[in-house]
Each structure stands twice: as C-alpha cells, then as structure tokens.
Amino acid sequence: MTVAVQVTDLHKSFGSTPVLRGVDLTVPKGSVTCVIGPSGSGKSTLLRCLNHLEKPDRGEIEVAGQLVGYRRHRGKLYELKEKVVAGQRASIGMVFQGFHLFAHLTVLQNVVEAPVGVLGVPREEADSRARALIARVGLAGREDAYPRQLSGGQQQRVAIARALAMRPEVMLFDEPTSALDPELVGEVLEVMKDLAAEGMTMVVVTHEIGFARSVADTVVFLDEGRVVESGPPADVLDRPGHARTREFLARVR
Ligand code: ADP
Numbered sequence: 001m002t003v004a005v006q007v008t009d010l011h012k013s014f015g016s017t018p019v020l021r022g023v024d025l026t027v028p029k030g031s032v033t034c035v036i037g038p039s040g041s042g043k044s045t046l047l048r049c050l051n052h053l054e055k056p057d058r059g060e061i062e063v064a065g066q067l068v069g070y071r072r073h074r075g076k077l078y079e080l081k082e083k084v085v086a087g088q089r090a091s092i093g094m095v096f097q098g099f100h101l102f103a104h105l106t107v108l109q110n111v112v113e114a115p116v117g118v119l120g121v122p123r124e125e126a127d128s129r130a131r132a133l134i135a136r137v138g139l140a141g142r143e144d145a146y147p148r149q150l151s152g153g154q155q156q157r158v159a160i161a162r163a164l165a166m167r168p169e170v171m172l173f174d175e176p177t178s179a180l181d182p183e184l185v186g187e188v189l190e191v192m193k194d195l196a197a198e199g200m201t202m203v204v205v206t207h208e209i210g211f212a213r214s215v216a217d218t219v220v221f222l223d224e225g226r227v228v229e230s231g232p233p234a235d236v237l238d239r240p241g242h243a244r245t246r247e248f249l250a251r252v253r
C-alpha cells in the first residue's frame, strides 16, 4: 500500500478552544475517505490543515511522502516559506462548499488559469487539457459561459475540473454539495464517483451518507476533534461501535 496522506497526532486550537485533539488518519493512494461528523466537530479545520491553510499546533501531516508546511532537519521541524508551501498546496486539490470560481472569467479561463499561472504549462497545452477536463465533468460546450450563467451544480463541476487541472496527488472536498439545490446534488456526486473509480485519492467531508456508503473505502466519524471510529462503510455506517456515531447517523438519515 502506498500512503497518500498521513496525519499523525494532529492538534489545533483557536484561542483556548481545542478543535482538533489528536487526529490520526492514513489515506492509502487511490482510496476514498469520507469524513462525517456533527457541525463544529473540526472537519473543515482538518481539511484546511491538510493543505496548510491552517497551521497545526502539534502533529505532522505528510502528503505523498512529503511533510506539509515544514522540513525536518536533524529531527527538528522548521517552517517552510509561504512560497514553498504554495507549491505544496498546488498538489492538493480543494473543492469547497461555495464554488469560489472567478466570476469575471469564463469556464475555460477558470480551468486554464492556475496551470498556466502557477505551473507554467504552455497555454495551448493547458487549453486542450482544460477542454478535456470540462468534457469529463459533463460540461462540453459550456467553455465560454461565465459562472453566473451556470447552475450551482454546473459551477461545482467546473470547480472540480479546475482543481483537477493542477494534476493533484489528492483531492479534498469540503461538503461540496451542501450549498446545492437537492436536484443538483446527484450530478456533482456522479462526477466525484467517476473520479473515485478512476483511482483518484479523495478525502471528502460530506453529509451524503448514501455516497459514503457506496463510494468510500473508509468512513471516519469525527466528533469534538477526535476520530471516534473509522473503518469500512459497512462497519461505521451500518454497525457503528459507538453510541455517538449511532446518534449522529440517526440525526442525518
Ligand atoms: P466543521 O467543519 O466540522 O463544522 P470546523 O472545523 O469548521 O467544524 O470548526 C470547528 C470549530 O472551530 C468550530 O467551533 C468553529 O467555530 C471553530 N473555528 C473554525 N475556524 C476558526 C477560526 N478561524 N477562528 C476561530 N474559531 C474557528
């Protein structure tokens, strides 16, 4: 097994409020991990630590074998410069609840922007790859549309294409369907399902228990900043070992 993401004893507080209290997580390459848990349990903070948008207080994070945010020298950790961290971040795709597309750019420009600007991919190459990705998320023909001309589901699919354009090692999703009208949820989950089937490593924070059951290799239940239990969906979702997991599932189903 190749490990894509390794989180060890991750702690994070905001002021005096502990939000992550010793989280361990191993995500094998090519696997899908769904993180579930009540609002405020630290799910977003965990994802934000993975790409160093939040700085951990304690613990370590490795993505593709590389320490995120730090370098180790003779057993001690030294913080990396923001520019270096930005480079690391480029290999970690992130899709948020809101779509965060550039409103003044077309679909194609949204997808082409970072590969050209950040990775230095020649425009022609980035352009043809972007078109392929736009087709892959089911939006062929909408390359020249602006975000406001698209539905929420279409915008979220563009956001996925845009993240994929950076050829990430891992894709992080933070409640990607929570802001969508119910009838648009399915089309986004379908794209994510295809991505999983193609072997993309994914960490998905979601309340879509059906998606977690059918797509996740591992379901992690986070509560009050701790992993209460984790395992295959058939265990965590259908035979949870902890009362807190049972109570949570009873509420979201
Ligand atoms: P979840 O995504 O599971 O709902 P979050 O990780 O967003 O939980 O938040 C966990 C807790 O941390 C919440 O109580 C939230 O208010 C707090 N929190 C998150 N980000 C910040 C921040 N930047 N400053 C202060 N408190 C924060």
Ligand code: MG
Binding pocket: 043, 044, 045, 174
């Ligand atoms: Mg959240």
